[in-house]
Amino acid sequence: MTRTTISAATILAAGGLAAFSPAIASAADVNIYTSRQPELIQPVLDAFTEETGLSTATIFIDKGLEQRISAEGANSPADVIMTVDVGALDAAKQAGVTQAVTGEEINELIPAEFQDADHQWFGLTARGRVVYASKDRVDTDQISYKDLASDEWKGRLCTRSGQHQYNVALIAAYIEHYGEDAAREWVTGLRDNLARRPEGGDRDQAKAIFAGECDIALGNTYYVGKMATNEEEPEQKEWANAIKVIMPTFDNGKTHANISGVALAKNAPNRENAVKLMNFLASDEAQRIYAEINFEYPLEQGIPTSDLVKSFGDFQMDDISLSDVASHRGEASRIVDEVSYDGGPQS
Template sequence: MRTAINTAICSIAMLGSSVVSGAALAADVNIYTSRQPDLIQPVLDAFTKETGLSTATIFIDKGLEERIKAEGANSPADLIMTVDIGRLDAAKQAGVVQPVTSDVLENNIPQRFRDGDEEWFALTSRARVVYASRERVDIDAISYKDLADPKWKGRLCTRSGQHQYNIALIAAYIAHHGEDAAREWVAGLRDNLARRPEGGDRDQAKAIYAGECDIALGNTYYVGKMATDEKEPEQKEWAAAIKVIMPTFDNGLTHVNISGVSLASNAPHKDNAIKLMEFLSSDEAQKIYAELNYEYPVEPGIETSELVQSFGELKPDTLGLDEIARHRAKASEIVDEVNYDGGPQS
C-alpha cells in the first residue's frame, strides 16, 4: 500500500495550488493552516486534479483566530486546517467558523470525530502513546494510570504539561476519572520525571536514546517522521531506540487527538470550500493525507501504512472529542496547580 500511495503522491502535479505569505489570496479555495504546507500539499493537489478548483494556503502557526477576527467580513479565508482538538475548539469559541450540513461528511466521518454543532470535522487521528526504551523497558503493555506509579520515578520524560497535546490527554483523564483523580495523576507524573519538561515529542525520544530517561509521552506520527528523516538521519537512531506502547484507560482504549478542518465564518467561496471538505473526507484523500503524515484515517475501513501498523494495534478511545474540549481549561489549571513544569518535587 505504501508504495502505491507514494507513487500516487509523486504523480500528482502541482496543479493550481500555491503557498501565499501575507498577500491576499485569490484561489478557488483559500486555506489558513497551522500545519506546514508540505504536509497538506499533496492532498490539495489531488483535489485540484479531480475538480479543477485551485487552492492557496497561508501558514499561520500562532494567532490564527485573531487574524481572522481582525480581517472581519473581508477575510479571504475559506477553510481553517489545523491540529489538536484544542485549536479546533478555540476557533469555534472565537466565532471564526460556521457549521456545515453535509451528508457526505456525516457519512464519512464518525460522530465522535465531528463537532456536535458541525463546526469542525476530523481528518486524521494520532494516538498519545508511550515511547519506551527497547533496551531498558521490558513491558509491552501499560495503562495511563500506571505512568504515575512510583516504580517509574526518575524515568519519565515529557514536553511541557501546558502543551496542547498533554492538555488534551489530561482533559481526557478528567472525563474518565474526575478532577481529583486527574490532579493526583498529574502530580504523580511530575514526581516520576527525570528532568523538568522541555522540548517536543522528538526530544523525548532523543532523551531515551541518550539514556536520560526510559519512557516518555509522545504522538505516534513523530515516530514515523523520525524513522524516515533523511535531512537529519540521527533521528532514525532515536526512533530505533524506542518502541511504541499503546497505553490505555480503564476501558482498554487509547487516547487519540486529531487534525481537522472548519469552514471559516465569512468564507468568500463557501460552496467550493465545502467541496474541498467533502473531498478531504473521501477514501482517496484519507489515504494520501494519513500516509503522508504517518497518521490514522478517521474514516472506518481504510488501512494504515505499514510503518503505522508496526506501532501495534490502536484501539481508539470512544470518548467524544467535544467532551475533551470541555475539560481543557481545568486540565490547564491542574498543570499549574501541581507545578508540573517545575519538575519532580518529591
C-alpha cells in the same frame, strides 16, 4: 493559467496577527488558515489541485488562529481552517469564526463521533497519545496511563510542555474519565517522575531516550513514522529505532486519541470551493494519503493504516466524546500551572 497549489504562499505567523497579503487571497481558489505544519498537508492539497484544478494557499499560524480570523472580521480571506487537537477546533467554534456544513459528502464520510454536534468542525485523522519506551531499558509492553505516575518511573519520564495542546488534551481526557481531583494527583505524579524539565517536541523526547536521558516519554504515534522514514535528517531514524511504541490505556482498556480536523470559516469568500476541499479531505484518496504519507489513522471507515503504523500494535481508540474532552481543556491547563508541571520534578 495552469492552476496549482501555491506552496510559496505559505506565511509563517508564529504568534498572531501577522500581515496578510491581499495578493494571496486573489491568487488562490481556496485560502487555508492552518496550525498544521504545511509540509504535512501539502501532499493532500496537491492531490486536490490535480483532481479539481483548484489552487490553494496555506497560511501557517502557530498560535492565535481563531483570534486572527476574528480580528479580520467579515473581510477575512480565510476559507478553511485546518488544525490539530479537538480543543483547537472547539476554540474556533467558540470564537464564532466557523459555520455549519450540512448535506455534504463530509457529513456522510466522517463518522458522527468525529464531528461537532452542530457540524461546525470535522475530524480528518486520528493520532494516539502513546508511550515511547526504550527498547533496551524497558522490558514491559503494557503500561496504563495511571501507571505513568507510579514510583516505578521516577526519574525516567520525558515530555514536552504540559501546556502543549497534545498534553492538555490528554489531561482533559483523564479528567473526563476520573475527575478533576484525580487528574491533579496524576499530573503531580507525572511531574515528580520527570527526568528533566519538559522541553522540546515529541521527536525530542525520542531523541532523549536514544541519548539515555530518560526511559519513557509521551508522544504522538505519527511522529514515529515520520522519524523512521526521515531521509533528510537520518539521525532521526536512530531515535525511532531506539524506541518501541506502547499503547497506554485507561480503565476501559482504550487509548487516548486526538484528531486533526477542518472547519469552514464563517466568512469564507470562496465557500463553494472551500466545501469542495472539505469533501475531498474526507474522500478515500485523501484519507489514504494521510495514512501512507503522514502515518496517521484515517477516520473514514475501511481505509487501512500504513504497514509501519500497524507495527505499533492494536490501537483501540478511546470512545469518550471528543467534545466532552474539549470542554475540560481549561481545567487541564489550570492543573498544569497549579502543580508547576513545567518547572520539573519537585520531590
